[in-house]
Amino acid sequence: MAIGGTEYDASSYTQNWNQPNEGHVRIYSITESEAYEYLWDVDSGGAPSDGTYRATVAGADKAGNAYSGTESLTFTLDTTAPTVSSFTMSDTALKSGETATLTITFSEAVTAFANADLTIPNGSLTAVSSADGGTTWTATYTPNADVEDDTNVLTLGTTWTDSTGTAYGGAAVNTANFTIDTNTPSISAIATSAFSWGDYLNATEDDSNGTVSITTSGVENDQTVTITLNGQAYTNTVTDNATTVTITAGGLQGLDEGSVTMTADVSDAAGNAADQVTSSSFSVDTTIPTITSVTSTSSDGTY
16 A cells, blocks of 8 residues: 655655554655655555554755645555454244344444345345444344255355455355244144044944044144144144044033034144144034824724
8 A cells, every 4th residue: 555645846855654663655756847756655664553544744845945734644554354253043943934033243344245245045034234333234034935954054255345345355154054944734624534423423422432533744753633622622643644533432422412513733843833624513413312102093002
């Protein structure tokens, strides 16, 4: 880096710097009009420290007239490359409906930083922003739907600079690994054929336990299916996306006569809940029929 100036018909020239390790002054050229141009070469006098510098000028011409100008030059020297202090996600196990906050902290203020400096897999990221002048940047990451991936990282590239334009110069940086499971499980429709008693529950069938067959999709083994009938919960675990839930005889006997439905719920291992399914209705009829009268049409009373 060099700073120059010209002075005509000068007999003396003095430069002053307000920082140590200033470098030195050397004559750069002498023109026919006796214009002297001086350069301060910061590399020639040893590496100066980063900071703000101010250059002033003093001198006199050949007749001894002192230079009366007040010109000065203030500049900032920044030779220290910025670094990444931290690069983190607030949640490392994302499921449907969840988001994570991305936080990037640099060693110093960074300008013109944008999402283009990041690689964003299996999701989207709101525009990065800083509330402290460019040292810390945040954004919200939302995973895509219908993704199941145990290996994900966001990557910070290498082309960004600090506020003075000093390039990063290091290697790309990754967040810690995070998992995504936004595959939504489901429960197949529950027809009356899934009930061990079928379309009707009679007084004989409610003397014994009944069963309900459930088929699921996208549900891991050992996840729990819950059947809710008449306010009571009955459960069993899934094997190969199927299960049979037992309804106790006491639960069946507690049903009022008429049309009855039940609901089924399940979640996958990541905690994604399937939409609740309401079964087809079945009829409860546990009233034993009776004969109220017998009438004979024969005159002798025979039947």
